[in-house]
Amino acid sequence: MAALAPSWPSSSMTFRAFQCWLTVYRRIWRSSVWSSVLGPVFYLGAMGFGLGSLVNKHGTASLGGVSYLAFVAPAILASSAMNTGMQEASWPVYGSLKWNKIYIGAQASPLRPEDIFRGHLMFMTMRLAMNAAVTIAFMWAFGAVRSAWVLLAWPVAVLTGVAFAAPIAAWAVLAKNELSFVYIFRFGMMPLMLFSGTFFPLSQLPGGLRLVAYATPLWHGVALCRALSLGAGLGLPGALGHVAYLAVLAAFGIWAAGRTYRRRLYV
Amino acid sequence: MLRASGTEVLVRARGLTKKFGSFSAVDGIDFDLYRGEAFGFLGPNGAGKSSTMRMIGCVSPPTSGELTILGADPVRDGSAIRARLGVVPQDDTLDVELTVRENLLVYGRYFGLPRRVIRERADALLEFVQLSDRAKDKVDPLSGGLKRRLTIARSLINEPEILLLDEPTTGLDPQARHVVWDRLFRLKQRGVTLILTTHYMDEAEQLCDRLAVMDHGTFAAEGSPRDLITQYCSPEVLELRFDPEMHEAAADKLKDFPAERAEVLADRILLYVTDGDSALASVRASGLDPLTSLVRRGTLEDVFLRLTGRRLED
Numbered sequence: 001m002a003a004l005a006p007s008w009p010s011s012s013m014t015f016r017a018f019q020c021w022l023t024v025y026r027r028i029w030r031s032s033v034w035s036s037v038l039g040p041v042f043y044l045g046a047m048g049f050g051l052g053s054l055v056n057k058h059g060t061a062s063l064g065g066v067s068y069l070a071f072v073a074p075a076i077l078a079s080s081a082m083n084t085g086m087q088e089a090s091w092p093v094y095g096s097l098k099w100n101k102i103y104i105g106a107q108a109s110p111l112r113p114e115d116i117f118r119g120h121l122m123f124m125t126m127r128l129a130m131n132a133a134v135t136i137a138f139m140w141a142f143g144a145v146r147s148a149w150v151l152l153a154w155p156v157a158v159l160t161g162v163a164f165a166a167p168i169a170a171w172a173v174l175a176k177n178e179l180s181f182v183y184i185f186r187f188g189m190m191p192l193m194l195f196s197g198t199f200f201p202l203s204q205l206p207g208g209l210r211l212v213a214y215a216t217p218l219w220h221g222v223a224l225c226r227a228l229s230l231g232a233g234l235g236l237p238g239a240l241g242h243v244a245y246l247a248v249l250a251a252f253g254i255w256a257a258g259r260t261y262r263r264r265l266y267v
Numbered sequence: 268m269l270r271a272s273g274t275e276v277l278v279r280a281r282g283l284t285k286k287f288g289s290f291s292a293v294d295g296i297d298f299d300l301y302r303g304e305a306f307g308f309l310g311p312n313g314a315g316k317s318s319t320m321r322m323i324g325c326v327s328p329p330t331s332g333e334l335t336i337l338g339a340d341p342v343r344d345g346s347a348i349r350a351r352l353g354v355v356p357q358d359d360t361l362d363v364e365l366t367v368r369e370n371l372l373v374y375g376r377y378f379g380l381p382r383r384v385i386r387e388r389a390d391a392l393l394e395f396v397q398l399s400d401r402a403k404d405k406v407d408p409l410s411g412g413l414k415r416r417l418t419i420a421r422s423l424i425n426e427p428e429i430l431l432l433d434e435p436t437t438g439l440d441p442q443a444r445h446v447v448w449d450r451l452f453r454l455k456q457r458g459v460t461l462i463l464t465t466h467y468m469d470e471a472e473q474l475c476d477r478l479a480v481m482d483h484g485t486f487a488a489e490g491s492p493r494d495l496i497t498q499y500c501s502p503e504v505l506e507l508r509f510d511p512e513m514h515e516a517a518a519d520k521l522k523d524f525p526a527e528r529a530e531v532l533a534d535r536i537l538l539y540v541t542d543g544d545s546a547l548a549s550v551r552a553s554g555l556d557p558l559t560s561l562v563r564r565g566t567l568e569d570v571f572l573r574l575t576g577r578r579l580e581d
Contacts, residue, residue: 013346020373027364101360104360107326108422109374110349267287267321
């Protein structure tokens with residue numbers, strides 16, 4: 001009976017907020033599906049096959065002897081997770097205050113600012129999981145996967161995305177205008193994508209710059225996804241280190257967003 | 268204190284204050300709101316009405332003073348209190364990507380209501396606000412009046428005991444306003460306690476059992492619309508309009524006129540008198556020749572002018 005439907009989801013405030021996003025998504029999923037599917041196809045095609053055919057001609061010893069496609073594909077998985085995480089946590093968060101005002105409507109209900117945030121983060125996590133699954137499926141179809149460990153790259157990619165989404169949402173909810181988002185994509189996402197070992201091994205960078213790259217969250221996601229997809233190059237302690245780094249960043253973002261959402265919504 | 272309805276206090280405030288930096292938006296107000304009444308905060312923009320409403324809506328912690336809503340503390344028990352409130356915000360917060368009915372369904376989930384209950388209530392509420400035939404339409408193309416009715420329907424999905432309405436008819440055309448007033452009146456008849464803000468005196472007169480006239484974050488007066496008019500205004504008001512070149516001279520001369528009070532506005536002069544027609548005859552007899560004249564009864568607008576020296580909609 002509907003009235004006696006399981007009460008655990010409806011009793012969870014986070015899940016209540018999440019359901020709102022699901023309803024909205026049912027309306028608009030068609031427009032997002034193309035970028036979710038075509039994005040990885042274009043990247044894998046252009047980088048893996050296009051650029052890859054040039055790279056492979058000159059030998060791939062510095063890539064660990066694998067084809068450029070196999071090298072670059074897991075990094076594209078991680079960096080598009082970052083991309084999705086940042087996209088979902090910037091404009092939609094801002095828009096929930098300024099445009100469709102989902103947060104303002106939800107605020108008048110029993111939901112607290114923390115519930116509103118976590119419900120939205122749950123939706124972002126769902127979107128990350130969907131996009132990462134599609135990307136891994138294409139990696140496999142393109143023959144870019146070398147190991148069954150790639151299945152673990154799925155949660156790692158999602159974690160990478162959340163590690164970006166949570167802190168960005170914490171910041172975006174306080175944003176005064178949309179201009180700030182342009183800056184964070186131009187001066188945050190672009191350099192991270194270029195200098196986190198995505199398209200070339202970090203060993204190609206000068207020492208100082210390499211240290212900077214090691215400190216960036218995307219590198220940890222890229223390194224771990226790559227090791228899992230290739231089934232080589234990383235021991236358990238190293239893998240756990242990467243996970244810990246990303247988990248700490250995500251946890252920090254969730255903690256910070258609890259505070260910033262409250263500050264913004266309870267004026 | 269005057270009471271319109273029951274004796275059960277639903278909202279109690281003592282010395283309620285809200286500061287933004289050094290600015291006091293609400294500056295130490297006291298009030299008791301009773302179950303079943305319609306209470307209005309009447310005042311111009313910036314008087315502190317919306318800040319008061321946000322505090323009652325448990326989305327804005329008071330800076331100081333006491334506030335009790337449904338017997339609970341809005342800071343500690345905000346979530347539980349909000350479960351029993353309905354809120355119609357000043358700006359519609361409908362999701363324009365969803366249909367009319369979906370807006371209600373989504374909102375009902377926020378309150379943790381079972382889907383079947385939400386569906387039943389959604390249909391009944393759409394009927395109540397006369398939007399059943401638009402249930403499957405997108406929200407975006409709806410007119411302001413229909414959107415406001417949908418917002419009201421949405422605010423009722425949890426069958427609230429108290430309905431908070433911030434400027435419920437601002438921006439609506441006269442016909443749409445009357446439909447909204449009619450629905451709100453019906454809700455009051457059903458026992459829903461209405462708390463609203465407005466800067467329209469006709470709205471305050473139509474809907475409110477009791478009013479607090481607010482200015483600069485404080486209450487300038489409190490009472491029923493009729494009592495406020497009796498207390499702060501003469502029975503009749505004579506409005507005179509002169510040739511702009513004669514305006515000042517006429518104003519000077521009318522200062523000594525035997526009226527309860529004279530109010531000189533930019534374009535008109537108001538004389539507060541017991542008998543408007545005989546006052547007009549005396550004005551003419553004194554040699555003044557107004558271009559237009561109007562005798563009317565005292566209104567809340569006059570009360571506000573008297574209490575604050577300003578007009579409501581300025």
